[in-house]
Amino acid sequence: xxxxxxxxxxxxxxxxxxxxxxQPVPGELAEWFSTAALRTLGGRAPSLDHALGLTRHxxxxxxxxxxxxxxxxxxxxxxxxxxxxxALAEEIKRFRSRKWPCWRYFDEPPGRxxxxxxxxxxxxxxxxxxxxxxLRSIRRIEAExxxxxxxxxxx
Amino acid sequence: xxxxxxxxxxxxxxxxxxISDVGQECDAxxxxxxxxxxxxxxxxxxxxxxxxxARVERQALKQWSY
Numbered sequence: 001x002x003x004x005x006x007x008x009x010x011x012x013x014x015x016x017x018x019x020x021x022x023q024p025v026p027g028e029l030a031e032w033f034s035t036a037a038l039r040t041l042g043g044r045a046p047s048l049d050h051a052l053g054l055t056r057h058x059x060x061x062x063x064x065x066x067x068x069x070x071x072x073x074x075x076x077x078x079x080x081x082x083x084x085x086x087a088l089a090e091e092i093k094r095f096r097s098r099k100w101p102c103w104r105y106f107d108e109p110p111g112r113x114x115x116x117x118x119x120x121x122x123x124x125x126x127x128x129x130x131x132x133x134x135l136r137s138i139r140r141i142e143a144e145x146x147x148x149x150x151x152x153x154x155x
Numbered sequence: 156x157x158x159x160x161x162x163x164x165x166x167x168x169x170x171x172x173x174i175s176d177v178g179q180e181c182d183a184x185x186x187x188x189x190x191x192x193x194x195x196x197x198x199x200x201x202x203x204x205x206x207x208x209a210r211v212e213r214q215a216l217k218q219w220s221y
Contacts, residue, residue, distance in 0.1 A: 006204075013208040020211075023178065066212040073209055077187045080194070119184075126216065146195045 008053035009062060067126050072141045074123035075131070081116040085138045092133040095120045100129060169199050176203030185210065 011032055018025045036051035045051035057065060082088035099117060103110065109121035123131050132138065173189045174181050176199055185206045192202040
C-alpha cells in the first residue's frame with residue numbers, strides 16, 4: 001500500500017493498525033514517524049504532532065476530523081442504499097423528524113431499523129444529530145470521498 | 156441508482172481483493188463501504204486503506220470518545 005502523499009492522519013491510522021495487528025510496520029511509515037520524532041527531539045519542531053503534519057487543519061482537532069469522516073462514510077453507503085441524492089435527502093429528513101427523536105439515546109440502532117436507517121443512525125450518533133441534508137451537501141460529500149486521498153476535506 | 160458509478164462496480168473480484176488487502180475479516184458496513192468506493196472508481200488498495208483508517212477511527216470513537 002503506497003503512502004506517498006497520503007494525509008498524515010491516514011498515515012497515523014495505518015501505523016496504529018500495523019502496531020495493533022502485529023503486522024510489520026511499512027518502511028515508509030517507520031521513516032515518517034522516526035524522522036518526525038527525531039526532529040522534535042532535536043528541537044527542529046515544537047511538538048511531535050506538528051512534526052508529523054497533524055496540525056495542518058487549522059482549528060479542527062483530529063477528533064473532529066475523524067467524526068466528520070465517519071459521517072461521510074456512513075452517508076456514502078446510505079447514498080447507495082437510497083439510490084439517488086434526492087432519495088437520500090428525503091431519507092435524512094424523514095429520519096431526523098421521525099426516528100432520531102426516539103433513537104437518539106440508543107448506543108446502537110434498534111433491531112427493527114432498516115439498512116439505511118442503520119447507516120443514518122450511526123451518522124447522526126457520531127455527529128450529534130448535525131447531519132447535512134441538502135442535495136448540495138450530499139453531492140459535495142460524495143465528491144470529496146471520491147476525489148480526495150484523505151477522504152475528508154481540508155477545511 | 157446513481158448515474159456516475161464506475162463500470163467496474165460489478166466485479167466481485169475487486170471487492171475480494173480489497174477485503175484481502177485489509178488483511179482481516181470485514182464487517183457488513185466495511186464491505187458496503189468497499190463496494191461504494193469501488194463503484195466510484197477507487198482501486199482496491201485505496202479502498203482497503205480507507206477501510207483500515209475507518210476501523211481505527213471507529214475504535215477511537217467507540218472506546219475513547221465521550
